Amino acid sequence: EAGVTQFPSHSVIEKGQTVTLRCDPISGHDNLYWYRRVMGKEIKFLLHFVKESKQDESGMPNNRFLAERTGGTYSTLKVQPAELEDSGVYFCASSQGSSFSYEQYFGPGTRLTVT
Amino acid sequence: GQSLEQPSEVTAVEGAIVQINCTYQTSGFYGLSWYQQHDGGAPTFLSYNALDGLEETGRFSSFLSRSDSYGYLLLQELQMKDSASYFCAVGAFSGGYNKLIFGAGTRLAVHP
Numbered sequence: 001e002a003g004v005t006q007f008p009s010h011s012v013i014e015k016g017q018t019v020t021l022r023c024d025p026i027s028g029h030d031n032l033y034w035y036r037r038v039m040g041k042e043i044k045f046l047l048h049f050v051k052e053s054k055q056d057e058s059g060m061p062n063n064r065f066l067a068e069r070t071g072g073t074y075s076t077l078k079v080q081p082a083e084l085e086d087s088g089v090y091f092c093a094s095s096q097g098s099s100f101s102y103e104q105y106f107g108p109g110t111r112l113t114v115t
Numbered sequence: 116g117q118s119l120e121q122p123s124e125v126t127a128v129e130g131a132i133v134q135i136n137c138t139y140q141t142s143g144f145y146g147l148s149w150y151q152q153h154d155g156g157a158p159t160f161l162s163y164n165a166l167d168g169l170e171e172t173g174r175f176s177s178f179l180s181r182s183d184s185y186g187y188l189l190l191q192e193l194q195m196k197d198s199a200s201y202f203c204a205v206g207a208f209s210g211g212y213n214k215l216i217f218g219a220g221t222r223l224a225v226h227p
Contacts (some may be wrong), residue, residue, distance in 0.1 A: 043217035054211035100213035106157040
């Protein structure tokens with residue numbers, strides 16, 4: 001069974017540009033989560049999808065971040081326009097069942113650097 | 116607010132035992148999870164404690180004391196491959212939703 005995949009693995013962009021991160025969850029996992037880790041600090045929750053619906057987006061930093069999950073399969077996280085403080089590692093995770101789970105399967109992350 | 120504290124770094128030798136502590140302050144607490152992350156890799160689920168006591172899974176054990184808002188991960192018979200970052204994460208009901216709230220991670224270095 002394939003794990004959670006994320007693309008790209010690394011992205012370097014200039015301040016003001018747009019970047020789109022993609023996450024493919026484990027097949028059949030209805031729950032999909034986005035997290036961010038900045039500069040060795042804690043892994044911070046961004047949002048949670050159940051199928052194509054945003055269940056909880058309380059962790060999204062501001063309206064420069066837009067997450068979508070059309071069709072309830074893969075998800076994208078767009079940052080537009082990017083700022084320096086958006087640099088960090090963005091993780092995606094997925095889990096089984098119809099609601100939140102403490103056992104989540106993470107992808108390897110996308111390292112975003114904004115210069 | 117919600118907060119978790121765990122040591123930033125721990126060093127140990129092969130074959131030894133190491134304990135990584137985690138204290139938390141959170142409302143809506145319902146359990147404590149541990150995740151392992153090797154450099155450049157994906158965080159991987161290790162354990163979950165919803166009730167007080169010790170849960171053992173092979174060389175790894177996890178403990179929770181809800182009354183003390185404290186837990187730990189115990190790694191026995193350390194191997195070089197155990198060198199990684201270990202995150203405690205509180206499962207909590209916060210802001211109307213269930214979520215995982217992570218600590219900053221403990222970097223474990225295992226030496227020969």
